[in-house]
Amino acid sequence: MLLVVVLAGIGLRWPWPADEPRFALIAQEMVNTGQWLIPHRVGELYPDKPPIFMWAIAVLLWLKVPMKIAFLLPSALAGIGTAWLTVDLAKRLHGPRVATWCLWLLAFTIQFSLQSRTAQIDMLLVFWVTLGGYGIARHLLLGPAWGWYFLGFAAAGFGVITKGVGVIALFLLLPLIWRSDLRQKMAKKAWLGPLVLIAAIATWGLPMLWYAAHSSNPEAMAYRDNILFNQTANRYVHSLGHKKPFWYYVVEVAPVFWLPLSVLAPFLVKTWWRDKVKPEILLPLVMVLATVLFFSISPGKRGVYITPAVPWLTLAIAPYLEQLLSRVWPKRLWMAFAWLLSLILIVAAFLHKVLEQLGTHGRVFLLGTGIAMALALLLTRRQSPMHRWGWTLAAFWAGYGFIGGPALDSIRTPRDIMVEVAKRIGPDGQLALLDYKEQFALFADRPVTQFGFHGPMDEQRASARDWVQRGPQYYVLGPKENMEQCFEMKPEDNLGERHGGIWYLVSAKELKAGCEPGVTPAPLYKGPDYGLYQKP
Helix, strand or coil: CHHHHHHCCCCCCCCCCCCHHHHHHHHHHHHHHCCCCCCEECCEECCCCCCHHHHHHHHHHHCCCCHHHHCCHHHHHHHHHHHHHHHHHHHHHHCHHHHHHHHHHHHCCHHHHHHHCCCCCHHHHHHHHHHHHHHHHHHHHHCCCHHHHHHHHHHHHHHHHHHCCHHHHHHHHHHHHCCHHHHCCCCHHHHHHHHHHHHHHHHHHHHHHHHHHHCCCHHHHHHHHHHHHHHHHHHHHCCCCCECCCCHHHHHHHHHHCCCHHHHHHHHHHHHHHCCCCHHHHHHHHHHHHHHHHHHHCCECCHHHHHHHHHHHHHHHHHHHHHHCCCHHHHHHHHHHHHHHHHHHHHHCCCHHHHHHHHHHHHHHHHHHHHHHHHHHHHCCCCCHHHHHHHHHHHHHHHHHHHHHHHHHHHHCCHHHHHHHHHHHCCCCEEEECCCCHHHHHCCCCCEEECCCCCCHHHHHHHHHHHHCCCCCEEEEEEHHHHCCCECCCHHHEEEEECCEEEEEECHHHECCCCCCCCCCCCCEECCCCCCCCCC
């Protein structure tokens, strides 16, 4: 069932925004250019994240795994690995019966399933955090086991060079502050743990620092500073975006994305408080609360950030699941949400706005999947809520993977636009992207030029102005909102609406006089041919 949830439909769709096209593009660029140490995006250094997740995709591409599979496989494998670690720990702490319940709860928690099927960094981060906590728990709860303890710190280090916040795995050590019985498991050599963490970070950090110091490349030095400072402490304290209120995760994210855990957890608050003396209950709860609090304090919030807490919440709930299912209201609420999800899909399939946005194939996906979920609920009505929820979510993810992916692919990618671009500019055309999104470069049939992903827009337009005047075969593709200041927006140049913009393909013939006078043009960056499509 877990494999259905994680793998159903893999290989049937291309990368979708947000984030997936960026990481797929960077990974393909690593393979095509041979520059693996520091990630690049269309020729420009990508300063926002360390490279481990992109490496995972790039290795698969280097091994000739098709892009449609390679970009999703690291998250899928990380999800399976996370489930194995969680269930194994549950089995060692509570026995095989509770371990089975833990697997059902984790596999069919919406946020865990979603991230296992999404090519974002976060599922790989969840794996490292879970492995880090697993190693520490093996020592504190089942030890002494110093090998697992040090592996936990190493995993936290690899989490840091995956997405900066891997150290949250060490939240499992917080109960040492007030629990003397747990402190007795420690010894002088416990202080070697932080050194192991630093050594893990150094596996990539030292080569990166050496390259930045000796390359005489100001971009490499800027990358070093951005990764070390701006993307860690500065981004945590002074968010670059996604600003949400303190209570965002508890009020807006967890109630939906942590289903069914969010339905069950409120019924266990008193029980947890009573059993907080048990280390096998205390440690997972501390991990959940500390993770949610840690990300709640930062002003920048995305729902996906708290995914590392999900495995630990299942570990806290699973020992009590049989007790919960003997009560009326937990079962009723659980099944009410199951029916609600299936009905939402069925009703949505008949909304005119949905048809406009998703088309006939999207409607088939919604209706077929919603009916399949309702049938699963009807056919399993004599089974426990845990099993009924599982079959219902399995039906959803199978429908999402096998029907939804292919049905929505043309809407969630710019493939059609880029095919039309290739036809219009011909095999010898030179293409530049203004204010672009990564998927446009990924789906181009040739190397493209860009003017700096985060560069000031007036400087980018000045570069586009100079670019199109190089010759009749030079073209610029960009969104109307940032093109119309310098180019005539003719109806025949309109290629359609996609990804938040109306995209136009222009040449020197559409250039307006007086475009960005006196502005210094942005630097030019040229990416490789990503090779997803053959030239027309």
